[in-house]
Amino acid sequence: MAEFTMELNDEQKEVRDWLHGFAADVIRPAAAEWDEREETPWPVIQEAAKVGIYSLDFYAQQYFDPTGLGIPMAMEELFWGDAGIALSIVGTGLAAVGVLANGTDEQIGTWIPQMYGDADDVKVAAFCSSEPDAGSDVASMRTRAVYDEAKDEWVINGTKTWATNGGIANVHVVVAVVDPELGSKGHASFIIPPNTPGLSQGQKFKKHGIRASHTAEVVLENVRVPGSCLLGGKEKLDERLARARERAKAGGERVKNAAMATFEASRPAVGAMAVGTARAAYEEALEYAKTREQFGRPIIDNQGVAFQLADMRTQIDAARLLVWRASWMAVNGKPFTAAEGSMSKLFASETAKKVTAQAVQILGGNGFTREYPVERMHRDAAIYTIFEGTSEIQRLVIARTLSGMPIR
Numbered sequence: 001m002a003e004f005t006m007e008l009n010d011e012q013k014e015v016r017d018w019l020h021g022f023a024a025d026v027i028r029p030a031a032a033e034w035d036e037r038e039e040t041p042w043p044v045i046q047e048a049a050k051v052g053i054y055s056l057d058f059y060a061q062q063y064f065d066p067t068g069l070g071i072p073m074a075m076e077e078l079f080w081g082d083a084g085i086a087l088s089i090v091g092t093g094l095a096a097v098g099v100l101a102n103g104t105d106e107q108i109g110t111w112i113p114q115m116y117g118d119a120d121d122v123k124v125a126a127f128c129s130s131e132p133d134a135g136s137d138v139a140s141m142r143t144r145a146v147y148d149e150a151k152d153e154w155v156i157n158g159t160k161t162w163a164t165n166g167g168i169a170n171v172h173v174v175v176a177v178v179d180p181e182l183g184s185k186g187h188a189s190f191i192i193p194p195n196t197p198g199l200s201q202g203q204k205f206k207k208h209g210i211r212a213s214h215t216a217e218v219v220l221e222n223v224r225v226p227g228s229c230l231l232g233g234k235e236k237l238d239e240r241l242a243r244a245r246e247r248a249k250a251g252g253e254r255v256k257n258a259a260m261a262t263f264e265a266s267r268p269a270v271g272a273m274a275v276g277t278a279r280a281a282y283e284e285a286l287e288y289a290k291t292r293e294q295f296g297r298p299i300i301d302n303q304g305v306a307f308q309l310a311d312m313r314t315q316i317d318a319a320r321l322l323v324w325r326a327s328w329m330a331v332n333g334k335p336f337t338a339a340e341g342s343m344s345k346l347f348a349s350e351t352a353k354k355v356t357a358q359a360v361q362i363l364g365g366n367g368f369t370r371e372y373p374v375e376r377m378h379r380d381a382a383i384y385t386i387f388e389g390t391s392e393i394q395r396l397v398i399a400r401t402l403s404g405m406p407i408r
């Protein structure tokens with residue numbers, strides 16, 4: 001187990017500085033253009049692939065960093081550059097983690113390389129769970145996967161929505177219902193290989209923020225995939241379903257939900273993205289407040305402005321500490337007895353919303369225009385309190401964990 005430390009080691013500092021350089025030199029200068037175009041920034045993803053940032057190797061190296069700080073540090077730097085472009089770069093990693101967490105070694109080896117492609121021909125992947133009627137309430141999912149034993153194939157039908165990279169992905173990971181009687185315990189994840197007939201992109205959403213990241217519906221009509229595309233395999237699924245049925249028969253005894261434990265471990269990464277956006281806006285506001293003069297002096301000479309900056313910085317640092325703590329806990333297998341992962345995501349995402357709004361205010365009229373990046377950062381920050389569980393759902397999870405009660 002790695003000792004908890006608040007100081008990055010030399011190797012981590014080197015990676016952080018390298019990522020910061022990429023964020024400052026490649027991502028930030030491209031941010032306004034791709035925000036306006038509302039398209040996936042393929043050339044930037046390709047640049048990231050060329051230098052090794054867009055790759056499974058890089059992601060895995062950070063993911064398995066024993067201090068737990070690899071992923072939050074990487075997310076903070078990339079999202080400091082720009083949230084929409086950074087999500088286009090790390091979105092594939094979120095789908096890859098679904099395979100790493102649930103797949104067999106063979107599935108990991110077969111599918112993850114196809115998710116990334118290579119530097120000359122980059123590909124992306126999508127993770128599709130949300131549906132039009134199943135957002136926060138994942139248990140009401142309707143996409144159905146039925147096993148065709150004669151052919152050893154799964155037949156999948158349904159509509160997914162809000163999928164990052166949905167429809168443009170080379171590989172889609174789709175969560176579907178395999179046993180409707182079991183609620184969220186009756187779900188399983190499937191790989192949909194490239195060019196599978198029956199999978200199509202529905203509506204592509206025009207968004208308020210993170211507009212360089214592609215978000216769309218994914219329609220699945222009689223999609224047939226081989227049995228080998230069920231993540232984890234049929235035997236493991238059958239065992240898991242049998243256990244869930246037994247528990248349901250025994251009166252639905254409350255069990256530790258594996259999906260919840262996974263969320264506790266993945267949510268700090270989203271918190272780190274929010275810290276990156278918040279820090280970027282704070283830095284812009286600090287610089288502006290020191291140079292903009294009104295009434296014959298820099299506006300930071302007014303306590304009304306300076307105290308806002310003091311609060312912004314304090315909250316960003318507090319958010320980072322919560323994120324680092326939860327990431328360290330996840331890597332070291334510590335139980336999340338107070339839902340510390342959800343706590344970090346809740347605080348960091350609310351901080352990003354607040355801090356970016358304050359930055360717009362400090363820049364005055366300029367903050368309200370697209371000439372300055374805080375306007376975009378403010379729009380981008382709104383996503384953090386929505387995806388990977390809304391702030392209300394984080395509070396619900398924290399409250400349930402603290403009380404042990406089924407708080408509704």
Ligand SMILES: Cc1cc2nc3c(=O)[nH]c(=O)nc-3n(C[C@H](O)[C@H](O)[C@H](O)COP(=O)(O)OP(=O)(O)OC[C@H]3O[C@@H](n4cnc5c(N)ncnc54)[C@H](O)[C@@H]3O)c2cc1C
Pocket residue numbers: 127128129130132134135136137161162163164165207210215383386387388389390391392393396408
């Ligand atoms: C840009 C973007 C990218 C996304 N990427 C992906 C992706 O790649 N893959 C994927 O599967 N999903 C993705 N999502 C979906 C995202 O996770 C959902 O939008 C989110 O879970 C909320 O679901 P919903 O939009 O249906 O809102 P709803 O669940 O309908 O919630 C609406 C409001 O009601 C509140 N609410 C709901 N239930 C309760 C409750 N019990 N108590 C208190 N308040 C409650 C919510 O907090 C929210 O404020 C993405 C979404 C966006 C916007």
